[in-house]
Amino acid sequence: MLLVSILVSISCSSNTLPEKEIVEFTLEIAKDATPAVVSRILQADKKPISEIRFEKGTYHFYPDKGYEKFCYISNHGDGMVNTPFPILNKENLTIDGQGSLFIFHGVIIPFLIEGSTNINVKNVSIDWYQSFHSEGLIVANNIENKTFDMEISKEYPYDIRNGEIFFIKEYYQHTLGQSILFDPKRKGISFNTEKYTSITTKSKTSTTFNLDNIVYKYEYDKRDVGNKNIGVERRVRAEELKPGLIRVHGHKKKIPPVGNILSMKGEQGLNRVAPAFRVTHTKGFKGTNVTIHHAGGMGIIAENSEDLLLDNFNVIPSQGRMVSTTADATHFVGCRGKIILTNCTFQNQLDDASNIHGSYQKIVDVLDDYRIGVRMGHHQQKAFVIGRPNDNLGLVRLSNSFFPYKQLTIKDIEYINNRYQIITLNEKLPNDIKKGDLIENLDAYPEVIVKNCKIGNNRARGLLISNPKNTLIENNFFNTEMEALLIPVESSHWYESGNAANVVIRGNTFQDCQHGGKNRGVIRFNTDDDNKNIAFKNIEITNNIFNQFDNLILQVTNTNGLVFKENTITNSGTFPQLYPESPAIKIEDSKNIKFENNTYKGKAPNLIEADESMPDITFQ
Template identity: 30%
Template sequence: MNTAVAKARTADHNNIDDTLYVSDFGLKPNTKENAVQAVYQALKKAKGMKNPVLAFAKGRYDFWPDKMLERTYFESNTTDNNPKRLAIFIETMQHLTIDGKGSSFVFHDRIQPITIEKSEQIVIKNLAIDWEFPLTAQALVVDTNSNYLDISLDAKQYPYSIVDGKIIFSAEGWKGVITGVMEVDKETNLIAYNTGDNPSALGSGWQKYTAEKLGKDIVRLHYAFKRKPAKGNILILRHNDRDHALMFINESRNVHIQDVNAYHCAGLGILSQYAENVSFERVNIVPNKTKGRYFSGHDDGLHFSNCRGTIKVEACMFEGLMDDPINVHGTYVRIIRKLGSNKLLCRFMEHMSTGMPWARAGENIAFIDNTSMKTVGNTTVQAFKQISTTDFELTLTSAIPSTIQEGFGLENMDWTPTVLIRTSTFGGNRARGVLVSTPKSIRIEHNVFKSSGSAVLIAGDVNSWYESGAVTDCLIKGNKFLSSCNNSLYQFTEAIISIFPEIPVMNEQTDRYHRNIRMEDNVFFAFDYPILFAQSVDGLSFKHNQLHRSYEFKPFHPRKATFTLIGCRNAQILDNTIDPELLGKNVVLEYMDTHDLRLQDDFILSH
């Protein structure tokens, strides 16, 4: 080894014995050779080291599915196409750092790039992730007509054919038909105004199109589309399943991801499941602009299912996602049958969240009335027995109360995290901004939101998505909510901030589901009426915020109130700075009395 290389390695890491270089395993950058086996061998050797650092010389590294490890994983909110093919597999390791040194990791076919399994003290940093042929496509709108739509498709980036009048994308062993279409404003990078899920970018019935190739890169879609996209805008064409994550952090703890650019994934971005203490710093899930793309991930950006400890997201950026940038939740399961005095048959109800190890001996669980969503008791797990991917038996340390009925829900209270999200940017993404449901402390501070739907959604339900976590302590402070927020309709987008637990029976007597949610010192630029929608909150505070009127878009939302409060208690809307031109300046109350709300004089109650 020459002196210069030795000095460089020493500068990278104080203990050279702990540093491995993939080049020492025969892997060189920019060759397009398959990196999989060399990385496997390097990680195998790293297992015997105390504080291993696996370093890559800066460049491009390609990962192909040949000779790849395969594992069966049941990943939350992901299609159970098994086995998963694992490119970089970190299993039962401690104190490992993977340093890409600014490298690009390029993947081929359907692959899970990075999997962290039963490990702790793991750092992934200084790299970019992309696909040679992404499992999403885009097209330029060239012309529109009452009976057809002309688009330009780059066949080099998005290989396709036309079969029986339909566009079929295929490359490297996969293929897919178009299942969803989004329109992006080419100049602003935002989802086009009022083109969310309702109405869609092309209107209802768009799947009846017939495709015809006119010439190089030009395809005509014959159909009287109910909605016409703007000429010059971009259509995002979704055409594949969400069958793997970009990174899967499973049953691991103290994992830190920093300085990572994630340009694409066919499923969730970074999925943390039964993980403890995970943090993200300068992680950007954004389109690869060097390739002219306007999309990034196929679904959520950072997804947290049944985690605990602290989730920390700082100085990150999210843009071009086809679902929510951040989603934090637990998993409700349903009681199917009582098998004995202390034994239950339970079921995962959401078809993309099954097969997980839902509980362990000694963990605390809560009984949930599925009609009122009220917690009606607690108990402790004695044993968990998997029956199938959907069903399991739960043995409890005490007798089941007679008031607990089949059909009620269960929540695992031991897997609930504290959440800190700050100084991050939520750009143009298909759905909402931050979804968060956890009973531990939540802080959403000093972020910028340009979300197409609601910027913040606090939900919870035990009858539909089965995502658990009634909020008890949430502070939303110092954020900027720009005018693009809530400019399209998606599920639960009742306002810029939407607090919307799905409670089947709601009336004056219904117990409050969420508690202690405060919104302070934020700045809103609202083009439409609804700024806050809140249902079933005890202790709701909206204070010291600035409410500005924006004229960037035309109002369209069916709700015509600035604030809608349903079944809330101990609410206050006080000391806010109000633009005289702000729409509405009104508050609608349902299942509440006026004494449940302290209201500043600038607003009026309406019915």
């Protein structure tokens, strides 16, 4: 039985290394392609591969014989993961699905790419046999009793234990947990869902005994997975009215309207276990003509990598599901070189289309003249290594400035554990360094281009950009439930570094963004440190169309240098206005903000609301 046929690659080198092979898999391995693929990749050091091709068709992948490796994955659960494609320390490898559909079963990471160079994945669709979320159609509700009834289809098996519903999948289960409403007519997030969701699953328990007796010597992260359930109990109760029909009691917000679909994905911290692509410490990754229909986490999470190109790389739901990926479509942490997203569609994922940022780490020990002990601030950044030898580190004291007060270079990083590392610098530490100061890697930011992409129907934002290098956002379409573009400094909880500069936003269409119900700008700048320091510089917003149902378009804060020109603002009338009193533009703690040649056809009673930092600014 011929499972694998082998061709000699014409692209391989002719030196003493063994010739690289093109490996072709046929549909004979389709029932579980994992063992054959793993086996061949594990031999690649002795029998190098230039390309792995799949005969066009549908292939299943199970974890039972998948390759395992422990991974700390930014913004995902950490642990021993399982993959059919262990692309570890490989060079110049192409995986070509030739139009195939790969169907994954259970907790498995389709593509695990680490420490590699020039990896291409193309012409493949990725889906899961059973999803990591579940969907329920709201078929009845009772406003007085504060209950609603959900119809659960047979594709979402469940059990109920002591009033709590668990959705059971192959190799996985989840509770109701994080949830949001979809409108099946629009196949997108329901208008004004914020009023109804997330379902309020938790409340404080009144019965605790002597918890104060527990005193921690070091900083303790109450929000970490193992800790956050202390003193918290379940407030909603699931009752089965008949098989497949569930009544939910105890929800505190407004009761979801009939006809909506509630997507449920289980508890935060436990519900991101299987991103489609995990790329780390890799130089050169291309994803071309790839469609990710689902993942139990992000479409792609890239960390500490360089030169990443996604072209016609899409996140789109399948099988009648409202949801595509259960977290961000794409996410980049501490990446450098170029990040290019072109011709992509990112739809129906349960978090942002992209989030691009660095990492702050906190100085907790000054060990000697050259060495600091640093702590990973957020539990989903555990084990993140901030840079390489000779990278420029900035020392940041956010109470004084968003910009570093001192620059030093890395000599060495000693990994102790997922929360603690010891960094040795090439230069002496400044005398005024203090515990509590942050570090950021000034070299680990990218040149970003997002072009010709279609983003919408998803929960949360379009693009989050925390990038002090150059960012071009051009000719995209946004229809997001929260901000289309959020430009933040997220220091206090998320420890996501990068105070944006040199951002060009042009030629985009913003269609009915913020329809989830928050009173925020379609484009919003934000720092979570409460001060007037400048965080953002040199921003250009030109030639965009804002076709919005509500007023607030642009929210600027802590910015020096922003031009908003030749934009057209109209009112779409798609939804009723939620905040008719809001202005079109809000400005705080900023300078050098200019408006030129814009067209306004919206409904805002005041176009600009500015604080004392720019009292005389006018819209033009």
